[in-house]
Amino acid sequence: MDNLGCIVGALLYVLASFVFPAWAGWRASQRGFQGWALIAWLSIFIGAGAIGGLLALLNTAEPQAAKAKQQEFDVDGVHYRIESVVSRGEGQNKYLIVLFGASNASTSPQQIDSSRWRARIGASEFLPTRANLGFSRADHTTLNPGLSESQMIVGFNVPPDILQKGTTVRLLIPQNTNTCPSCGTENRPQSKFCARCGSALRPGYASIDLVV
Numbered sequence: 635m636d637n638l639g640c641i642v643g644a645l646l647y648v649l650a651s652f653v654f655p656a657w658a659g660w661r662a663s664q665r666g667f668q669g670w671a672l673i674a675w676l677s678i679f680i681g682a683g684a685i686g687g688l689l690a691l692l693n694t695a696e697p698q699a700a701k702a703k704q705q706e707f708d709v710d711g712v713h714y715r716i717e718s719v720v721s722r723g724e725g726q727n728k729y730l731i732v733l734f735g736a737s738n739a740s741t742s743p744q745q746i747d748s749s750r751w752r753a754r755i756g757a758s759e760f761l762p763t764r765a766n767l768g769f770s771r772a773d774h775t776t777l778n779p780g781l782s783e784s785q786m787i788v789g790f791n792v793p794p795d796i797l798q799k800g801t802t803v804r805l806l807i808p809q810n811t812n813t814c815p816s817c818g819t820e821n822r823p824q825s826k827f828c829a830r831c832g833s834a835l836r837p838g839y840a841s842i843d844l845v846v
């Protein structure tokens with residue numbers, strides 16, 4: 635019977651000190667937290683595997699709220715407020731999910747359809763996904779003038795090697811006007827560069843930078 639206690643004890647020790655931190659490190663690595671993955675793995679060698687693994691697990695737990703450079707902005711009379719940017723999923727199914735509120739700041743009803751949004755990361759552009767993202771929010775709605783805010787969502791299917799922590803994601807939102815993303819100058823609808831500061835324009839889209 636003493637032997638059984640020994641075996642169970644040894645098994646728990648191996649699980650807590652080696653298997654758990656190795657798994658936590660692998661998981662952190664998959665989600666783009668290379669620093670925490672390294673800490674979990676290194677902690678195995680100094681006999682603090684359980685603590686290192688737990689730290690990595692807690693610090694890489696979902697949902698990962700991200701900072702947004704520009705929390706609130708207006709496009710065509712609609713006021714948008716970014717609530718959080720969440721990275722979810724593993725392997726080839728990694729999603730960048732933007733949760734936001736929208737309210738109508740104009741005097742006429744406004745249609746919002748986030749399925750027409752785009753996400754640009756570096757030179758790549760991503761379309762919104764229709765996958766069930768696990769949030770009960772709308773992706774399109776009609777807003778009447780007034781202050782009540784609709785809770786909305788847009789998610790993009792982004793390969794995990796592209797979506798790393800600290801990545802800048804440029805949201806492209808269809809608009810009727812041609813406003814400069816750098817200085818805010820109104821340009822002619824077909825202009826490719828800002829008449830005031832020379833920044834490249836994306837006619838037909840407003841550009842919003844988020845850091846995930």
Ligand SMILES: [Zn+2]
Binds near residue numbers: 819828831
């Ligand atoms: Zn400009």
